[in-house]
Amino acid sequence: MTGKAKILIVEDEASVAMTMRFLLGLAGCEAEIAATRAEAIQMAQSGSFDLITLDINLQGANGYEVCRELKENSHLRDTPIVFVSGNCCLEDQQRGLDAGAVDYITKPFATSEFGPRLLSHIKSSRILNVPNEITDADTEGLRNSTQCNQ
Numbered sequence: 001m002t003g004k005a006k007i008l009i010v011e012d013e014a015s016v017a018m019t020m021r022f023l024l025g026l027a028g029c030e031a032e033i034a035a036t037r038a039e040a041i042q043m044a045q046s047g048s049f050d051l052i053t054l055d056i057n058l059q060g061a062n063g064y065e066v067c068r069e070l071k072e073n074s075h076l077r078d079t080p081i082v083f084v085s086g087n088c089c090l091e092d093q094q095r096g097l098d099a100g101a102v103d104y105i106t107k108p109f110a111t112s113e114f115g116p117r118l119l120s121h122i123k124s125s126r127i128l129n130v131p132n133e134i135t136d137a138d139t140e141g142l143r144n145s146t147q148c149n150q
Contacts, residue, residue: 010040027115037061056085071100
């Protein structure tokens with residue numbers, strides 16, 4: 001991966017947010033924290049984040065709705081979102097994935113797994129979002145070179 005991964009942590013519990021930022025720092029990432037829906041939307045739109053972590057139970061906001069709102073923005077559509085929540089039932093996890101998240105991590109989470117798991121999603125996202133450098137002219141040239149000369 002080139003450069004440090006930049007992650008937006010959306011979490012209203014300060015101690016949890018600070019722990020997440022610390023763990024991501026150990027994994028070689030830069031992390032910023034948003035504690036409210038409004039901060040999350042504003043920071044996500046103005047920053048260039050490789051991944052967003054999102055709690056479901058934000059004060060005064062529903063994480064599922066925040067996820068959908070972020071995914072509706074063309075600038076953020078391809079940014080992976082991972083829910084990190086204390087809600088551990090399968091129904092909540094499915095709702096998170098249905099809202100557009102790529103993963104769902106339940107709290108408390110394994111500290112040794114947290115950073116590497118998020119980095120895995122960032123790497124996958126970067127691979128999937130590499131611009132296609134092959135042009136129509138390249139494709140035509142390749143097609144012509146594979147035809148038999150008669």
